[in-house]
Amino acid sequence: MDGxxxxxxxxxxxxxxxxxxxASETFLPRLRAAHLPHLEDAPFGTPPGYGCATDRAEExxxxxxxxxxxxxxxxxxxxxxxxGRGSRDAPESTKVSELDxxxxxxxxxxxxxxxxxSEETYLSHLEALLLPMKPLKxxxxxxxxxxxxxxxxxIFFKVPELYEIHKEFYDGLLPRLQQWSxxxxxxxxxxKLASQLGVYRAFVDNYGVAMETAEKCCQANAQxxxxxxxxxxxxxxxxxxxxxxxxxxxxxxxPVDRVTRSTLVLHxxxxxxxxxxxxxLLLQDALRISQNFLSSINEEITPRRxxxxxxxxxxxxxxxxxxxxxxxxxxRKLRHVFLxxxxxxxxxxxxxxxxxxxxYDCKWYIPLTDLSFQTVDDSEATxxxxxxxxxxxxxxxxxxxxxxxxxxREKRANKGSKAIERLRKKLSEQESLLLLMSPSMxxxxxxxxxxxxxxLISSDYERAEWRxxxxxxxxxxxxxxxxxxxxxxxxxxxxxKLQTVHSIPLTINKEDDExxxxxxxxxxxxxxxxxxxxxxxxxxxxxxxxxGYFVNKAKTRVYRDTAEPNWxxxxxxxxxxxQTLRILCYEKCYNKSRITKDDGESADRIVGKGxxxxxxxxxxxxxxxxxxxxxxxxxxKLSVKFTSREFSLKRMPSRKQTGVFGVKIAVVTxxxxxxxxxxVRQCVEEIERRGMEEVGIYRVSGVxxxxxxxxxxxxVNNKDxxxxxxxxxxxAIAGTLKLYFRELxxxxxxDEFYPNFAEGIALSDPVAKESCMLNLLLSLPEANLLTFLxxxxxxxxxxxxxxxxxxxxxxxxxxxxxxxxxxxxxESKLPTNxxxxxxxxxxxxxxxxxxxxxxxxxxxxxxxxxxxxxxxxILFSTEV
Numbered sequence: 108m109d110g111x112x113x114x115x116x117x118x119x120x121x122x123x124x125x126x127x128x129x130a131s132e133t134f135l136p137r138l139r140a141a142h143l144p145h146l147e148d149a150p151f152g153t154p155p156g157y158g159c160a161t162d163r164a165e166e167x168x169x170x171x172x173x174x175x176x177x178x179x180x181x182x183x184x185x186x187x188x189x190x191g192r193g194s195r196d197a198p199e200s201t202k203v204s205e206l207d208x209x210x211x212x213x214x215x216x217x218x219x220x221x222x223x224x225s226e227e228t229y230l231s232h233l234e235a236l237l238l239p240m241k242p243l244k245x246x247x248x249x250x251x252x253x254x255x256x257x258x259x260x261x262i263f264f265k266v267p268e269l270y271e272i273h274k275e276f277y278d279g280l281l282p283r284l285q286q287w288s289x290x291x292x293x294x295x296x297x298x299k300l301a302s303q304l305g306v307y308r309a310f311v312d313n314y315g316v317a318m319e320t321a322e323k324c325c326q327a328n329a330q331x332x333x334x335x336x337x338x339x340x341x342x343x344x345x346x347x348x349x350x351x352x353x354x355x356x357x358x359x360x361x362p363v364d365r366v367t368r369s370t371l372v373l374h375x376x377x378x379x380x381x382x383x384x385x386x387x388l389l390l391q392d393a394l395r396i397s398q399n400f401l402s403s404i405n406e407e408i409t410p411r412r413x414x415x416x417x418x419x420x421x422x423x424x425x426x427x428x429x430x431x432x433x434x435x436x437x438x439r440k441l442r443h444v445f446l447x448x449x450x451x452x453x454x455x456x457x458x459x460x461x462x463x464x465x466x467y468d469c470k471w472y473i474p475l476t477d478l479s480f481q482t483v484d485d486s487e488a489t490x491x492x493x494x495x496x497x498x499x500x501x502x503x504x505x506x507x508x509x510x511x512x513x514x515x516r517e518k519r520a521n522k523g524s525k526a527i528e529r530l531r532k533k534l535s536e537q538e539s540l541l542l543l544m545s546p547s548m549x550x551x552x553x554x555x556x557x558x559x560x561x562x563l564i565s566s567d568y569e570r571a572e573w574r575x576x577x578x579x580x581x582x583x584x585x586x587x588x589x590x591x592x593x594x595x596x597x598x599x600x601x602x603x604k605l606q607t608v609h610s611i612p613l614t615i616n617k618e619d620d621e622x623x624x625x626x627x628x629x630x631x632x633x634x635x636x637x638x639x640x641x642x643x644x645x646x647x648x649x650x651x652x653x654x655g656y657f658v659n660k661a662k663t664r665v666y667r668d669t670a671e672p673n674w675x676x677x678x679x680x681x682x683x684x685x686q687t688l689r690i691l692c693y694e695k696c697y698n699k700s701r702i703t704k705d706d707g708e709s710a711d712r713i714v715g716k717g718x719x720x721x722x723x724x725x726x727x728x729x730x731x732x733x734x735x736x737x738x739x740x741x742x743x744k745l746s747v748k749f750t751s752r753e754f755s756l757k758r759m760p761s762r763k764q765t766g767v768f769g770v771k772i773a774v775v776t777x778x779x780x781x782x783x784x785x786x787v788r789q790c791v792e793e794i795e796r797r798g799m800e801e802v803g804i805y806r807v808s809g810v811x812x813x814x815x816x817x818x819x820x821x822x823v824n825n826k827d828x829x830x831x832x833x834x835x836x837x838x839a840i841a842g843t844l845k846l847y848f849r850e851l852x853x854x855x856x857x858d859e860f861y862p863n864f865a866e867g868i869a870l871s872d873p874v875a876k877e878s879c880m881l882n883l884l885l886s887l888p889e890a891n892l893l894t895f896l897x898x899x900x901x902x903x904x905x906x907x908x909x910x911x912x913x914x915x916x917x918x919x920x921x922x923x924x925x926x927x928x929x930x931x932x933x934e935s936k937l938p939t940n941x942x943x944x945x946x947x948x949x950x951x952x953x954x955x956x957x958x959x960x961x962x963x964x965x966x967x968x969x970x971x972x973x974x975x976x977x978x979x980x981i982l983f984s985t986e987v
Contacts, residue, residue, distance in 0.1 A: 212289035215379045219284050219293065222372055226277045232361045233270040235340035235353060236263060243334075253331050254324055261320045262355075265310040269362055272303050294389025297373065301393040304400045307366045314363055321355055370397045423598075424448045425605040427576050429569075432546050433470075434561040437493055439543050441611070442470065444562070445602055446576055449584055450474050451552065453560065454599060467599040475584045477555035480574060492563065495544040497917040498963075503541040504654055505956050510534045512953065538655065539611060545656045550574075555587070565656035567648075568689050571713045624652075624684035625721050627751040630811065632677045632731075633663050634744035636692060639670040639714070644695035647743065649678060651685040651721075661808040664836065665695045677811035679842070682721070682749075689718040690736060690743060715741040721749070766822035769850045776890040783897045786821045789829060790844035791901045798837035799904070800911045805922045809839030817843040848926045855891050855927045856961075864928065865954075868961045880964060881971060895927070899965060906966070916966045924959035 240263050247256045254262070279296045325332040335355035373394040380387050427446040432439050433453065445452040454467040514530045546563035550570045553559045564570045590598065633647050649661040660680045666672035692715040715738035726732065726749040733746045767775050767786050775784045798804050813835050820828040821843075832840055848855060856864055860883055867879040885892065902923065906916045965971070 208289055211379055211381065216287050218375045218379060219280065223280055223284060226273060229361065229365065230270065230273055230277060231341040232358050233266060235338045236266050236358050237270060239334055253328060258320055258324055262317050264313045264317055265306055268306050269310065272306060276300050292385050294386035297393040298389045301396040304397065307362060310362055317359060318356065370394060370401060373397060426580060428606055428608055430608060430611050432543055432563040434492065434563055439563065441543055443467065448580060451478060451577065452598065454602060465603050467602050469595050469599050471560065473552065473554045474587050475577065475581050476587045478577065479553045480551065492547060492549055494547055497915055500541065500545055501917065503537055507534065507537050507541065508953050508956065510537065542611060542655045566650050568650060568657065568691055568716055571716060624686045625682045625723060625749060626684060627682055627749060629680045629682050630677060630748045631680060632746040633674045634746065635671065635673040636741055636743045637671055638741040642668050642670045644668060645672045646693055646695060648691045649680060650689040651680060651682060652687050653683040653685055657689065678808040679811055680808055686721055687718055688721055691716045692738065692741060692743060715739045768818055768822055768847060769852060771852055772894060773888060773890045782893045784894065786847050787844065787894060787897065789832065790840050793832045793840050794837060795901065795904065798841065799908050801837050802913050804905060804912050804914055805841045806914065806918060807838050809836060809842035813839035814842045814846060818846060845926055853931050854929055855895055857887060857891065858930050860886065861928060861930045864961050865957050868957060868964060884971065902966060917963055920959045920963035920966055924962040925955050928958040928961055
């Protein structure tokens with residue numbers, strides 16, 4: 108079913124991308140779940156959905172070989188060339204144990220078992236095609252033929268040859284698998300199979316003509332139409348009486364779908380075949396042949412696999428589809444939107460019951476010739492977007508984390524599946540609600556008939572992508588039209604078959620062994636860009652996904668009047684279950700009156716965009732990864748380095764006797780003879796001077812090299828630090844303040860009191876909670892308490908400018924909560940499982956959210972009373 112996805116060569120690739128889970132990891136458990144009907148479409152023993160990902164990953168590996176390796180570390184990042192934690196303690200090489208050999212051999216056998224099962228299913232599909240051929244050929248020589256010999260030859264072209272090729276492969280593989288040993292050879296079978304791909308070339312070249320001929324024959328001959336809709340394929344070899352009904356169109360597509368994903372099994376086998384095994388070179392050769400063949404036909408196959416026939420024999424092709432949120436009379440509605448070559452279709456997925464197949468209801472459609480993008484000037488027709496409070500979204504995230512934790516606990520306890528099923532249902536509901544409520548960026552389309560429709564999208568990336576695809580296709584559309592009710596029904600029915608996105612992107616839909624995403628910090632250096640046709644003012648933004656939607660995390664400075672910008676800026680981005688990094692390149696427009704602003708977006712124009720998958724395996728235990736992202740003729744050079752939360756959140760005491768970073772706050776204030784550290788006062792003063800209206804202040808990452816420069820200046824007590832700060836981007840100053848609190852050897856709320864704060868915030872009685880939390884706060888050491896109150900007062904003033912800077916109390920609590928409360932390493936509740944150094948458990952996610960809630964509680968309190976007059980005078984003294 109995933110064979111309908113867009114081809115891998117149309118997607119942006121990155122060298123470090125890892126293929127999705129392969130057949131050996133996921134196929135056999137699914138194979139045994141016979142109630143999952145889509146398994147019969149798995150190519151060569153590989154589950155649906157992995158073909159394009161693996162082919163894409165292979166293309167990325169080939170692309171990587173041709174990339175210029177950037178030896179020189181950028182001047183803005185002096186630490187770039189240094190070794191990271193992962194490279195300090197390289198393990199000594201050890202001999203492969205007998206157990207490892209046995210395990211590898213078993214995995215290889217599992218992969219081959221999946222291949223054999225898939226071959227069996229594929230052969231049954233080819234047999235179902237061959238079954239009507241003999242009687243049709245016999246009838247062709249009579250006075251009443253169903254089809255002519257030429258028509259039969261065209262429709263079933265090369266099917267017998269394909270059957271013989273795969274029957275020989277199956278008959279060769281079966282006995283070798285039955286007599287399995289770790290030295291068993293199968294590479295010759297795959298090499299021979301790859302060498303016969305020329306038959307698929309002939310089949311693919313004829314495929315369009317075959318489908319057109321079959322359709323004409325169905326229209327002209329009712330008997331053939333009946334035959335073509337009721338072809339029967341065996342469910343498996345042993346169940347001769349159990350068959351599934353398939354249409355001729357479905358079965359003729361099987362070879363096309365199969366060949367487009369032909370490299371998958373070879374990736375699987377190579378993964379579990381040691382380099383010294385006799386099969387290794389044979390499999391590599393088979394992979395090379397398959398890749399060359401696939402790249403030569405991919406362009407030809409893609410349009411055919413996503414098309415349906417309309418009037419006059421024309422083909423309406425599906426270009427793009429996605430789940431989106433539509434705003435309908437102020438309410439958010441989940442829709443499945445399809446962009447065809449001539450129209451935009453908005454549908455609602457019907458609820459399935461009683462084993463019925465998936466169905467869509469058409470909500471509306473617009474011919475592309477009648478479609479325009481509504482501009483901000485059309486304010487009368489522009490509905491207000493009902494924004495969902497960050498607190499509400501965070502409450503959903505907390506529920507999701509709690510339910511995931513409960514599911515894992517139930518699994519560990521080996522309790523009944525009913526309890527787990529109930530929890531999974533709750534999880535699905537919460538995740539669906541979060542995805543429905545989180546988007547807030549409008550994408551408006553207008554029809555010539557006067558009607559307008561509004562979608563809510565999570566990022567500028569998707570909005571630009573939809574607009575580009577529609578505008579590009581509009582160049583090829585010349586006339587308007589309207590669909591009859593029958594045609595509309597046919598169109599919505601075709602969506603079930605043509606859809607490329609099959610489910611809402613919920614974690615509930617993922618397999619247990621799929622990556623949960625990355626938690627920690629991603630350092631990204633945006634080096635430079637080339638390929639611009641003329642000089643302009645350019646900048647980039649970075650986005651990452653979290654809980655299914657994307658958030659803007661960083662922005663480079665504007666590089667003015669150039670066609671080759673060299674930013675060389677480093678950013679530290681916090682990841683929360685993230686799997687994708689996106690980069691958007693903008694042209695800054697200073698004369699905003701010259702540009703019409705669509706959908707209320709920035710007047711700055713997107714000139715390029717690309718994305719890369721964040722692969723835990725590739726980023727683990729490595730230093731900087733360097734790559735080039737290609738986007739519309741533009742190439743942007745990046746370097747990335749990931750540090751898991753387990754390592755990045757450790758508090759490390761400073762080894763220096765002087766300085767302020769990593770030194771206890773009481774030591775610093777005593778040395779300075781101050782109540783609040785100088786660094787805190789200076790940063791707050793500068794931010795209040797010119798950063799209070801900065802959008803995303805404290806959330807948007809500052810340039811890492813600027814932050815490091817300020818850190819060094821404060822550590823050596825540089826008298827010119829205030830001058831340095833006045834010349835730096837305000838986000839770097841905000842980053843320096845956050846870094847200071849993050850590197851304290853003990854949290855501002857102290858290790859001693861941290862568990863009490865966590866327990867206090869969980870109290871349900873509001874009176875008891877307030878009493879407990881205030882008493883705990885006032886029990887903090889004086890330097891800690893005064894610094895916190897000084898910062899608290901500042902953060903409240905920042906939130907007063909929320910309408911401008913978009914930083915609510917909740918946003919600020921999210922940024923500063925873990926920074927101020929996270930315990931030092933000796934008290935940390937971080938997971939210690941060495942096999943999962945990158946992932947973050949749900950219990951840790953709940954701990955972080957608890958830290959956010961503690962700070963939010965104090966931010967929302969109107970006043971913090973002191974227990975005695977002496978403390979009162981200290982708390983509310985304006986002198987620092």
